[in-house]
Amino acid sequence: MKLIVLVVVLAIFGCEAKKKISFKNGQLDIEALKPENKQLGCPQNFFTALSGSLASPNFPYSYTSGINCNYRIFVSSSNYNRISLNINSILLPDDGKILIYDGIDEDSALIYTVNSSMNSGAFRLPSVKSATGGTPNIWSASNAMYISFVGGTLINNLINYGFNATYTAYAGITQSYSSNSTGLLNSPNYPFNYPNNYDRIYTIITPNNGTNQFPRLQLRITDFVTENNYDYLRIVDGSWIGGELIASYTGNPTTPIVVNSSSNAISLYFHSDEAVNYRGFSLFWLTI
Missing domain, CATH: 2.60.120.290 (Spermadhesin, CUB domain)
Incomplete structure (x- = not known):
C-alpha cells in the first residue's frame, strides 16, 4: 500500500456560526478561518506561523471574570502538519476550563480538557505525550488546533488567574x-x-x-x-x-x-x- 500524506480540507470552518471555507485567487482564504470570539477583550486568536504563543486576556495579570475566548492554530505548510501545544503556566477558578480540539472547531475531536484540578500539577490523561513539572505537552494529529477558554468566576482579587501556552508545528504522522x-x-x-x-x-x-x-x-x-x-x-x-x-x-x-x-x-x-x-x-x- 502506497504511503502518502494527504491533506484535504473539506470541512466547514467556523465558531459560533458555521462559515464555509472560501478562496481568494485560487488560494485558501486564511481570513475566513479566524474564530469569532464571544466577547470583547480577547487577545489575538488566530495563528498560522510554525510556532507561537497564546495567553488568556491581560496575562500575566487576571482576566475579566466570566470572559470566554477562542483560539485557532492552522498551519498550512505541507511539511509541518502536526501541532504540539505546551501549557507553560495556568491558574483557573473552580468553574474555569480550557477545551482543546484536534481540528478547526468544536465538531473536531476533543483531545484534552484542562480545569482547576490541574493546578496541583498531578495528572495524566489520554492524548498527553509527556508531562514534565506539571505542564502537559498536547499533540494534535492534524495541522489544526482549536482552543476554547472559559474563564469562569474569579473569587479572589489578590490572585492572578490565567494561562499562557506555546505551540510548535512538526512533520505529520505517516x-x-x-x-x-x-x-x-x-x-x-x-x-x-x-x-x-x-x-x-x-x-x-x-x-x-x-x-x-x-x-x-x-x-x-x-x-x-x-x-x-x-x-x-x-x-x-x-x-x-x-x-x-x-x-x-x-x-x-x-x-x-x-x-x-x-x-x-x-x-x-x-x-x-x-x-x-x-x-x-x-x-x-x-x-x-
Missing part, C-alpha cells in the same frame, strides 16, 4: 491511503501486540460508482483490545483527520461495532503510548 471499495485493516502486528509509541493515520476514499455518485462507507470492527484510556482509535468523517469526529474507542468495547460515514471518505487515527500494549483491532470496510 498516512496510509486506500481508494478500494472494500478492504481489511488491522493494527500493526495483529493478532499479536502492537508496538509502543505508535501513531498512524488511515484514510479511505470510495471511488465513483459509475453513476456520478460516491457511496458512503461502513466500518465493521470485529475485534478491539487496547490499553484503556491511553491507546485508542479515532474515527473521523472525511479525508482530513481534523474533521468531524464520528467515534473514538479505547479499552475493550463490545464487538462487533458498526460505524457509518456521511460522506465518501473516512479517516482513522490509531495511537499507542509508551507502555502497555495489546493485540489492537481488526476491521473491514465496505460501501453502502
